[in-house]
Amino acid sequence: MRAAIILFPGTNRERDMAIALERASGRKPALVFHRETELPTGTDLVVLPGGFSYGDYLRSGAMAAHSPIMAAVRAHAARGGLVLGVCNGFQTLIEAGLLPGGLLKNATLRFLSMDCILRVERSGTAFTNHWQQGATFRAPMAHGDGNYFADDATLDRLEGENLIAFRYVDEHAQPTSAANRNGSARNIAGIFSPDLRICGLMPHPEDLVDPLMGGVDGLPMFESLAAA
């Protein structure tokens, strides 16, 4: 798998992402600057990592969504190429219109830096193949604007078409409001595009991919992608 990680001014999680991708695939990902207009030849997976692109000016991800490289990312997605957006990358995919909805300020108004538990709502995708359906795993989160919002029609469509990737759950795998720290609609932590080739989520599976990090809970995502 050839992966390319996009770097925007203010991106700061690209190294964690590179470690996770290399660990799972054995191949170093390319780092692509936002001013570039083309992806490296043969790119299978584009990753928009976490950070605070453009200082979160206007809205988180709004500036990054209109940077030069995004035309190439859109073309890659239109060809059915894989795209993963984590945290600020998820915000950017939403601002770019590649995934539906919006990410509002956390309902508590607090920046959340803590672990959460995610439930795999759909296995059998390029991002989730190495998990069982309904499996739960721990993932660190670190965001101020992670409160997923969409109108009821969009939420119903996402559920009806089975496009919810991950939900925030408690230790009993139940999507309770207490487990939903940022206030996301229907406990949604991550979603897929209709063709299942784009996935965005707020928490950081790339930050638990080695026992030295405190666990390997996030590794199945990268093993899934490496095998895709």
Added chain:
Amino acid sequence: MKLRVTIMPKPGVLDPQGKAIAQALATLGFAGVTDVRAGKTILLDLAETDPAKAEAAAREMAQKLLANTVIESFSVEPA
């Protein structure tokens, strides 16, 4: 010409900033504040001198970048 673009969270979209401001106002002793919504204002200075064309341009800017119309509504007026 100068235009003011006002961007507000849509009705029904949770506005935790507005809620927090409302609580702070109550704490300060301002009674009877039944609701607060917090948005943002962007002032544009355009080279265009025709008001209708300037407004149309500002609306396009708001549609494409200044507002996220999934969660926000906007209005444009002369500044």
